Amino acid sequence: MISNAEIAAVLWEISQYLEMEGVAFKPRAYEKVAEVIEGLSEELRDLYKKGGLKAIETIPGIGVSIGEKIEELITTGKCKEYEQLKKKTPVDLAQLSKVGGLGPKKIKKLYDKLKITNLTELGAAAKKGKIAVLEGFGEKSEEKIVKALEFLSSGGNRFVLPYILPDIWTIRDYLKKLKEVEELTVAGSVRRYKETIGDADMLVVSKQPKKIMDAFTTMPGVVQVLAHGETKSAVKMKNGLQVDVRVLPKESYGAALNYFTGSKDHNVALRQLAIKKGYTLNEYGLWKGTAEKKGKMIAGATEAEIYKALGLLYIEPELREMTGEIEAAAKGKLPDLIGYGDLKGDLQVQTNWTDGAKSIEEMAVAAMAAGLEYIAITDHTKRLAMVHGLDEKRLAEQGKEIDELNRKFQVQGLKFKVLKGTECDILEDGKLDLSDEALAKLDIVGVSVHSYFNLSHKDQTARIKRAIQNLNVDMFFHPTGRVVGRREPYDVDIEELIATAKATGTIMEINGSDRLDLKDQHIRLCVEAGVKMAVNSDAHNDGHYGFMEFGISQARRGWAEKKDIINAWPLEKMLSFLKK
C-alpha cells in the first residue's frame, strides 16, 4: 500500500541522483512529476486499480518510463532503478537537502570524499574541519553548514501560516516605514495563502536599493544574514523565519510580483508560454525576442497586463499551483472565486457553555463588529466531558438564552441573528451523542469526530457515513480531523464521504482555524461534485473571527465560488438550503 507521498519521494530522489550525474533535462522531468503527484487528490494505487498503467499515463508529465516505475512501485513496493542509484550513493537525500547551500552535486562530493550519508556524519565532519579543505568548499561553506544544522536541530523550517502571519506583518510594517520604500508587497507562498510557509518573500519598489538592503539586513530581530546583494538579500530571524527581500524598479513591478509570487512551476509554465509566443518573461518584464536577444518590453508594470499579453485571464495568486489554472485561463474558464469579504455568517462558534472563553452575547457582539449578519452557536456535547459538553437539558436551556438574546437584538433594531446549533459528537458506531428529538429542535446541526481516531479505513468511513446520513444532520465539521503541522488526518475515504454528502445534502465544513480542514484539494473535489460547503472560524474567543480569512483562502485555493459556500448567502437562503 504505497501512498502518493511515498511515490513522489522516490521520484524526487531519482531526480536528485540524475542531477548528481550531471544528466541533462531528465532531473527536471522527474522533479516535475513528483510535484504533480504530491498535488493529486486521488491515490495513484486506486487509479491504477481502476484503469491500470493507461490511467497512470494520463497524468501530465508521466510517460512510458516514469509510468512503468510507478507501476513497479505500486505492485512491488520497490523500484529497481532507484535501488541501484541508492546503492551507488547511499545518502539520506531528504535530510541532507534541507541543509541550505547543499544540492545534489555537493552532497555527492561529500559522499565521494568523506563518505557522509546523513546529518550526524555531516555535523561531525564539519566540526573536525574536514569540509573546508575539500575542493569547491571552504571555511565559509563549513560555517554555513554548522549553522544550518543548528537551525534544523532546533526544529522548525516550516511555519503554519495563521500563526506566523502576525510576525510577517511586523517586518513588513517596519520596512514600509523606510523613506526609500515606494511600495512593498509580501509575495511568495504567503500571498498564495499556502497553509505552511518556509519563508517570507517581500518585494520592494525603490530607486535606492542599496539603502534598502542595508536597512533590511540590519533590522531588529535578524540573527543571520544569508545573502546580501545589491538588489536581493535574505536573513534569518530570531524565530527561525527566513525573509527574502528583492528590490526592483517601478516599471517592473508587475513582472516582479508575478515572479516573486510563484509558484515556481506556475512561473515556469508562463515563461514557456511566453517563448511559444516569441517572447521572453523574466522578473523585469515581458519582452519581445529571446533571452539572449531581447527586444522591446511589452508588459511588466502590472500582473494583469502580463497575463493579458500571454492570452490569459488574470489568475488569482491562490490558484497559481499548476493544477490546471493556465489551461482554464487560456479557455476563459477560471472560477469566479469567493472573495475575502463575502461571508455573511459563521456556522461554528463555541461559547463559555463549554470550551469557549466568552458568553453567547459577547460572541454575537464581536461577530457584528466583524461585519457578520448571523452566527450559529455550536457548543460541544456531553461525550466531551472534559469541556462539560451539553446534554439535552442544558442544550434546551441554552436555546432559551439564545431566544432572549435575539428578542433583545430585535428591540434594539439590530438585524443580527443568533442560530441554535450544536457540534454533536459522532460516537464510535456512528450514532450521535444527542437524541434525534433534541437535534430536530435546532436551527443547524453539525457533527464531528473527537474520538476513535484510529479506526480502520473501512470502519471510520462507515461510521461517519452513518452519522451524516441522519436526517437531522446538516453539516460535517472538520471532516478529516487533521491539525496543520500537529495531527495527521484519520484514515477515511474522503471521496466516499463527499459522495455521501452529495446524496444526503450534507454541508462539508472548511474550518478556518489551524485545522484548515477540508483542505484545498478536497474542496476542489466538493466543487466538482456539486457538494456545498461552509467556511467557519471555529471561534473559541471573540478575537477568533479573523480565522475565517484562512478558511476563505483555502476555499479559493480549492476553486470555490460564492455559490459553493452557503454562509456567503443571506440568512433565509442559507436556512432554506438545509435539510428539512
Add this chain to the structure above:
DNA sequence: GCCGTTTTCGGCCCGACTGTTTTCAGTCG
C-alpha cells in the same frame, strides 16, 4: 524523460548571489 494549434524530433525558464575562483559552478527561488 516528456511533449507537440509552428514539432513524433528537437527542444526543454531565467537571473541573482555566494564562495571559491581568476571566469564560473552550484544553489536558490
